[in-house]
Amino acid sequence: MKLKIDFHVHTNASRDAISSIKEIILYAKRMGLDGIAITDHDVMIDPIIAEKLSEESNLIIIPGIELSTEIGHLIFLEGDLIIIPHPLDFLSHGIGSENVKELRKLNPAIEVKNGSTLPIFNKMAERLAIKLGLNMIGGSDAHIDFMVGSAYTIVYTENKSLEAIIRAIKMGKSYAVGGFNHLYLKYIIKKSLIKLNRCFL
Numbered sequence: 001m002k003l004k005i006d007f008h009v010h011t012n013a014s015r016d017a018i019s020s021i022k023e024i025i026l027y028a029k030r031m032g033l034d035g036i037a038i039t040d041h042d043v044m045i046d047p048i049i050a051e052k053l054s055e056e057s058n059l060i061i062i063p064g065i066e067l068s069t070e071i072g073h074l075i076f077l078e079g080d081l082i083i084i085p086h087p088l089d090f091l092s093h094g095i096g097s098e099n100v101k102e103l104r105k106l107n108p109a110i111e112v113k114n115g116s117t118l119p120i121f122n123k124m125a126e127r128l129a130i131k132l133g134l135n136m137i138g139g140s141d142a143h144i145d146f147m148v149g150s151a152y153t154i155v156y157t158e159n160k161s162l163e164a165i166i167r168a169i170k171m172g173k174s175y176a177v178g179g180f181n182h183l184y185l186k187y188i189i190k191k192s193l194i195k196l197n198r199c200f201l
């Protein structure tokens with residue numbers, strides 16, 4: 001079966017993100033996604049809560065975390081998959097091509113379509129992935145509900161289980177869709193307004 005999954009989504013558990021998990025789920029459903037990975041900065045959603053929300057909404061919810069490491073941002077998903085997000089975006093803590101080469105032996109997936117990074121960085125990431133023969137995925141890197149699904153991954157999997165999805169990615173049975181979305185600017189403005197508001201309270 002063919003699933004449409006956004007592998008890079010932040011909720012307001014991330015310092016710099018705005019929408020609640022419930023708002024994120026609603027929007028993901030509206031966008032026709034089959035699943036999302038919740039990848040908050042340095043904190044992971046409780047897998048039991050994720051499972052409960054998944055059952056209620058009939059949306060696949062994969063617990064994950066975007067860790068700020070010494071070399072830059074790395075995503076770890078439950079089910080044992082490493083995703084290298086926005087690898088060549090030095091403005092967003094991408095780990096850079098040398099580190100990507102180093103991590104190659106761990107069979108990571110590389111994010112070649114990110115909804116919140118400039119098109120040039122996505123293009124460069126895609127070129128690197130092809131050169132190194134890495135499995136490619138896409139994710140919105142949404143920090144607000146309306147960005148969810150701006151980039152996503154099509155996965156050809158045997159079934160909807162996490163094991164099958166991760167296996168399919170590791171076997172290269174996926175491709176990335178979408179890319180930088182102009183709504184990102186709307187998020188930046190909204191975030192700034194919230195910050196300003198806090199200053200004056």
Ligand SMILES: [Zn+2]
Nearest residue numbers: 066073085092
């Ligand atoms: Zn990041």
Ligand SMILES: [Zn+2]
Nearest residue numbers: 008010066141
């Ligand atoms: Zn992120």
